[in-house]
Amino acid sequence: MQLYLPIADLPVNVFLVLAMGAAVGFVSGMFGIGGGFLMTPLLIFIGITPAVAVASVASHIAASSFSGALSYWRRRAIDPALASVLLCGGVTGTTLGVWTFTQLRALGQLDLMIALSYVVLLTTVGSLMFSEGLRALMRTRRGALPPRRTHNWIHGLPLKMRFKRSKIYLSVIPVVIVGIMIGFLGAIMGIGGGFILVPIMIYLLRVPTSTVIGTSMVLTLVTMLFATMLHAATNHLVDAVLALILMVGGVTGAQFGARAGQKIRGEQLRLLLGLLILSVGIRFAIELVIQPSDLFTIRELGVSG
């Protein structure tokens, strides 16, 4: 069934988009991530312009992280204090991100920047996660204990605050910086940032695993809601019809993904996720290096009259 997307100005097959939403939802449910880093490239692949894809995926991620956040809230697995501090940074970062997005679009370098960010971020995070997963897998095979957690330089920073539910005593500076970074990247790349945020919170900020996913989901939720608003108000690029189809597919797929994820061991899961992230990054890298089939592109600056 063909459906005309009003903002993307493109007819698409509803079932194809629904299936894409479900597939990405499955993966996101399995790994406990938003899945934006898969959804945005897939949309670009079916012919939606990167700008519309990034802006529309933001609302899709908001929907899936809201359903996730609700269930974590019921289980009291969200640290409200930590989430608020993260959000201070997140909202600032998103504003900066959307502003940069608009500027880059006017310069004609938006598509390039989206592709470059994907290459750099995904190959780095992907290979880190993959190697870490591999090492963890080896350790369990040898039966060795994981290395003991030690305090690092981050814990020597001033402006310390007590986060009760997470039971940590931590400076707000790194927390706000992490928030800004995730908000900025999210607005430009159309990702929730969960796959970067969770490792950072665990390894750098030493947030206990009991609250880490729920709290990161709150940040994702609010930054993505905010990004949707800003993209809609400044660039008029959010395709609500596209977003709705993606949401319905996504939240359904996520439920089955979560069930499948429980059957796989943690290290293997991280290994798989690392591999997945890495391959998306490499796919973007290849596209940048090989000569495009057409060197010219056209962009309409809006119909007048």
Next chain:
Amino acid sequence: MRRTLLAILLVLLLGDAARAERLIVSVSNHRVTVTPNYSGEELVLFGSVEKDTTTPADRTPYDLVVTVMGPRADMVTRRKERTFGIWINTDYRQFLQVPSYLALFANRPFDAITSPEIARRQQIGLNNVLLTQRVSGDFADVVPNDAFRSAFIRLRTQRGLYREDGSAVTFLTPTLFRTGIPLPAEVPIGTYEIEIKLFANGAFIGKTETAFEIVKVGFEQFVATTARQNGLIYGLATVAMALMTGWMASIVFRKD
């Protein structure tokens, strides 16, 4: 302005012959609606050449050129170049107020209808249509084989938005004609102007104009206009929709 003057001059020079024929045309549909399942359409333009008493008896067969122009817009064409091993947009040209849809149809190849001189003046064929560019502060069209201009036309043609066909117009009788106007799925919304130019024996002898409009209707229209005019409210609605979907999912799939 200059073109109008030329046209007037031409009419004066040709005298009686210029007013000897009248073109009567109509399109099958003056209002095309884009609905959710719109996937392209074809309009039909038909008409006839009306002779009157002043028409020379020895009039040779007529030639027709139909130009369909969609709403005008500014567009930017960018060229990628390899820089530091990756392909980056470097150079660009801005096209000012060019038609977003452009179709040129004739009953025989454009170069067979009239002389290159008249073809250029009457903008017959994609190579002769005026596409104004901003070239370092100046406004001008460039030579037809300019890299940006030809890339622009090639890309628009690939998307089915620019086309020329020297055999699309058919004469049913020596004076009765018809042509199809194909509209692709991703057709721009707005008013479309049609110009029908009549030639005989290589000379331009008259033209007429008509128009049709393409509109989005129903939900599509509503969404597109709201997004553009009330961005903030649109954003709020999208946000509310996202929250609703997420909330419903958490209720439907709640594990009790």
